[in-house]
Amino acid sequence: MAAVQETVDRVRRIDVDQYRYGFETLIESEKAPKGLSEDTVRFISAKKHEPAWMLEWRLEAYRRWLTMTEPTWARVDYPKIDYQDIYYYAAPKPKKALTSIDEIDPEILKTYEKLGIPLREVAILEGVEPPAGGEPSPSRKIAVDAVFDSVSVATTFKEELRKAGVIFMPISEAIREHPELVKKYLGSVVPTSDNYFATLNSAVFSDGSFVYVPPGVRCPMELSTYFRINERNTGQFERTLIIAERGSYVSYLEGCTAPQRDENQLHAAVVELVALDDAEIKYSTVQNWYPGNSEGKGGIYNFVTKRGDCRGVNSKISWTQVETGSAITWKYPSCILRGDNSRGEFYSIAISNGHQQVDSGTKMLHLGKNTTSRIISKGIAAGVSQNTYRGLVTAHRKATGARNYTACDSLLIGDKCGAHTVPYVEAKNSSALFEHEATTSKISEDVLFYCTQRGLSQEEAVGLVVNGFVKDVLQQLPMEFAVEAQKLISISLEGSVG
């Protein structure tokens, strides 16, 4: 059909100008010497004024990493990464000790303003109008931890959260201020030896967020971390640790962007969630790293290990992700359903365009009794991109009454892209009930015809169908992010829909 040709032309026209966050902030920064060695690890640890046990932990991970080989099983293809050609630590040079947000380098403040992230404890994320009558209600406030290259530059609403008993701070601070909590939980979900990139992260992680919600507390506002890679030739290795104590609830949002550059940059993060009895963690990501230009040059390699441990009974962990950025995505947010009656959810929209390669999915490991999980994954491939869903659902022999429902759908726009589904479904006891379905199709011409006949343009019609296609997932996002995500989706597909 004509639209296909049109699509191809349009996709060709999508260029870097489509990426709105590709600007660079010109500030002085302080870097670790290029390359990776024990000295680099020691340098980072010293920079963070870490206790000895933390340095030991890092060095152990580093030594382990030296013995490991990079995984090759994912359906992604990239030139070999030279791990000695990366700066493992880059921080904006502080002009003096900071006492308030006003003292942050105005360039950085401007950067976040440009990104639409409020670092002042004012309102809410861009795109959502405050309710009529002025002041936003407390429940609509968002606390933001802003991570710029390797360091956290600001954390807002700290005071208000402290009153509720919630600890929300950069992990580097938490290591110093709450060593007992960090010691107890760090690496307990993603061990240092977990996989190549997680081990690398364990050795060189520089910052990230730490959240601790005490028993019975419902976190009074959404927590959010905004990651920004700015410096050239650097890798970002952040580490996030969220602990929800018995009966608590927290919703956490994560966003990320990077400047446009011709070379690839590595982002290898680790996120660990621990939900104890009756606790609930909702983790949402809008991933919008620089995806590279229309020729596939540049872009972020996003190799991330995210795992949640439903450690307590009746606990719940929910992952929601909107993936539109990165040249390469390698990411499988997972749930270990250890506690009886625990519940894991995974909602994902992965959109690939241009030369992007996405290999993403989830793992649901049913270990406890009567555990349930749900996976809704929507992949949209356009341009010459490759979009793979890879998922594992497994029921242990003792996980009686395990339930899983998986639906993974793919939509192909254009005839040069690929959509793939690689599910692993493993049942080791008879009371496990697993259902998996997947479809791949292009937008039905009947549906398009119906819409255009009613006066919509071809593009509006496709937009309508695509939005309907991803609705299940968007609904799971907190309001503030849903708006952002919807905008992202229209950007990513702009022009590629025919």
Next chain:
Amino acid sequence: MNVVLAKSETRQAVSDVFASVRDRLPGAGKAAETRTQAFEAFERAGLPHRRLEDWKYTDLRALMREVLPLAAVPDANALNRAEAALAALPEVDGSRLVLVDGAFAPALSKLAGLEAGVHVQTLREALKDGRNAELLSNGTEPGAMIALNAAMATDGALVTVADGKALTKPIHIVHVATRASAASYTRSFLKIGKAARATLLESFVAADGAKSYQVNDAVSISVGDDAHLQHVRLMADSADATNITTVIFTIGAKVRLTTFNMTSGGGLSRYQGHLTFAGEGAEVNANGVNLLNGRQHADTTLFLDHAVPHCMSREVFRSVLDDRAHSVFQGRIIVRPDAQKTDAKMMTRALLLSDEAEADNKPELEIFADDVTCGHGATTGALDESLLFYLRARGLSEKEAQALLIQAFVGEAIETIASDDLREVAIATAQRWLEVRG
């Protein structure tokens, strides 16, 4: 156990086996060279293990451990026992080719029933004087087990159906094992001419006295344009046997192919099918059933390559697992960039009757064309309590009710067999399994 040690021991044993039987293997000159190359390919790879994605769930290094010596040429005693085993098979009208321990047994075969337009030759004859060495080459099909098959194949059937011939009766190839702790390697070819119609039935059975044996079979099936083929394979080897079978299908334009495999025997088995659509407008039904109990491990791995546009495929796979059985289904569909208008669906369902059984499903889709409809589904679960209750309330015993539901469950895969006779044979096999279950 030291895995490395076990591996090298196995390798040593295999090369001894190969060296000691070389003279017995048909084909000299070029054919012998091809065998050596195939054997070297096997030796380089060794037995497949779980670190190979394709063999993730069926680790032959752990499960099979070793390659047994080649079975002796069947003597009178073996043939007698084979004959008794054949008598126990359901009667199928048509011609029959019997391979006993990997050797063609003319006395037990019924070639008189062959219809006009069918030509049959044995692999041993075809390879005589080193001719037709290409029969031992594996083309682009990789894999250590098929390489081992090429190196060791002792015999097989070469069946050709002439263009335009519509056969009315099935051709039945029966593999009978009679020996203990021995291996047999067979390699067969079926060529269906353009616009021909044919039905192929393959059976694997054990004779009295057969024990802990290994079967490695390779079948190459090519179907010409506009031809119709029904292929039914029933694997009922003894519960301590190993059966590794590779079937390679190449089908032309507008072909109608139904292929059905039922695995009810074998302690360790792998049925790997590789199907390539070579012409437009073909339709394929590739179905299968695993009926397993005890400690049986059965792996069905199907790879459908939609290389051309306008083809349709349907896969329905069912497994029923009791005791500590382990069923594996790996279905992979690839839709190549130009294969527009492909319509592919795959549905795999496992029924677990015991808490110690295990079902692993990996239904994979790889789509490179945009104007396609592809889907897959997978479910795993126990028998529906409410259905059982309904049947119990109507006076059926627990076992009867279960049997009825299991029959219906596997029936969905069996009913695509168009030939009444063969469908009945498949149903009878399933029923026998249920009866033995008690």
